[in-house]
Amino acid sequence: MQIQQIKEICLYTDNLEATRVFYSETLGFSIISEVANRHIFFRVGEAVLLFFNPEMTREEKTLPPHYAVGPQHLAFQVDLCDYKDWKEKLQQKKVEIIHEQFWKEGLYSFYFRDPVGNVLEIVPPGIWE
Template identity: 60%
Template sequence: MEIQQIKENCLYVSDLQRTKHFYENVLGLELISFVEGRHVFFRAGSSVLLCFLPEVTKEEHTLPPHFAYGKQHLAFEVPLSEYNEWQKKLSDQQIKIIHEQHWKENLYSFYFYDPDLHVLEIIPPGIWE
């Protein structure tokens, strides 16, 4: 038996419209589902990003309750050839890069915030290989 990947990740947010705009229009993720007052879901490659209002899912009765507060972290993998383009794209959108990390050889990643101050990271392939 083998786990092949993490298929979905959750972020807990405070404003679904703002989250929808950021992940769909700024980062370019495909919108999968939007339910006003509950969630907005996106496709990121073969993974799914689930963004919930924590106070709603905390009181969930159909599914197990789940919620979180505070800064959460996600890393988005991009082709190495697009790494610098992502830096420029975010800069053009007035999104500040808060840190760039040198990992090994010529592999770097950089960090920035989403509107809920979650720490997002852009990484090229090879950092975990």
């Protein structure tokens, strides 16, 4: 038996409105669920990106309580031919690229922040292979 993939990843935000605007309008992710002051869920390829208000999920009664504070990190993989276009798109939308990293074998990635301070990264295929 093997785990096939990470199906969902969860981040936390105290500003669901800014999160909705950034991830839906800036990054173009479709919203699949939204409950005011509790959560917003986005489709990202075959995965789901969950954002919860940590104050609401800290006191969860139905599911196990969960929450986090402070900046978190995740990376989005894009086709190598789209890497430059993603960088340009974000810069046009006034999203600051805070770092570009050059890895082994000519691979590279870039980092930027969402409105609540999470560190996001755009990576091409091959970074972890």
